Amino acid sequence: MTRKLDAVDREIVDRLALDARTSNSQIAEDLGVSEGTVRARIKRMEAEKQIRITAVTNIxxxxxxxxxxxxxxxxxxxxxxxxxxxxxxxxxxxxxxxxxxxxxxxxxxxxxxxxxxxxxxxxxxxxxxxxxxxxxxxxxxxxxxxxxxxxxxx
Structure with missing residues (x-):
C-alpha cells in the first residue's frame, strides 16, 4: 500500500531535489530527526515509487x-x-x-x-x-x- 507523503517526507524530497548527494545525516540534522528515520523514509518512498533519485542533464x-x-x-x-x-x-x-x-x-x-x-x-x-x-x-x-x-x- 502506498502511503501519502507527510510533512517530513516532503522536506526530505525538497532537500534531495536541491542536491541528491546531500547525506542522510545532513538532512536529519536539518530536520531534527534521526539519520535512520531519513534513510528509512527514502527507502520506503523509493520502494513505493514515490521518488526516484537520479542524475539530471543540464540542457x-x-x-x-x-x-x-x-x-x-x-x-x-x-x-x-x-x-x-x-x-x-x-x-x-x-x-x-x-x-x-x-x-x-x-x-x-x-x-x-x-x-x-x-x-x-x-x-x-x-x-x-x-x-x-x-x-x-x-x-x-x-x-x-x-x-x-x-x-x-x-
Missing part, C-alpha cells in the same frame, strides 16, 4: 542539441492513452503526456537539428497507428529551466 550545457516539443493529435480522442503508452516506450522521448487543450499528446525530446527532428517524427511517431497529425516546435532560448518542476507541490 543549458548541450551546444549541439535542441529541445523539441512534438504535439500529437490522435484520430480519435479515446486513442490518446494507447498512443501515449506506445510513445512512452521510445527511449529518446524524455516526456510523454496526455494533454487537455491544443493537442491530445505532448512528447518532448532532444534533437540535433530540424532534419533530425523531421526524421524522428516521420520514422518513429507518425507511423504509430491512430496518430492523425503532429506539430513540432523547437525551444530556442530557455529563460528558466527548473529540473525540479516535478517536485511534489501539495
Amino acid at each position: 543549458d550545457r548541450f551546444q549541439s542539441a535542441t529541445l523539441a516539443y512534438i504535439w500529437i493529435e490522435a484520430e480519435r480522442t479515446d486513442q490518446a492513452r494507447g498512443i501515449a503508452e506506445v510513445l512512452s516506450g521510445i527511449p529518446e522521448l524524455g516526456f510523454v503526456g496526455v494533454m487537455l487543450g491544443r493537442s491530445d499528446i505532448l512528447a518532448i525530446t532532444m534533437v540535433k537539428n530540424t532534419e533530425h527532428l523531421a526524421q524522428f517524427v516521420h520514422n518513429r511517431i507518425s507511423c504509430i497507428p491512430g496518430v492523425r497529425s503532429t506539430e513540432s516546435t523547437l525551444g530556442v532560448n530557455f529563460v528558466k529551466h527548473d529540473y525540479r518542476m516535478a517536485r511534489i507541490v501539495s
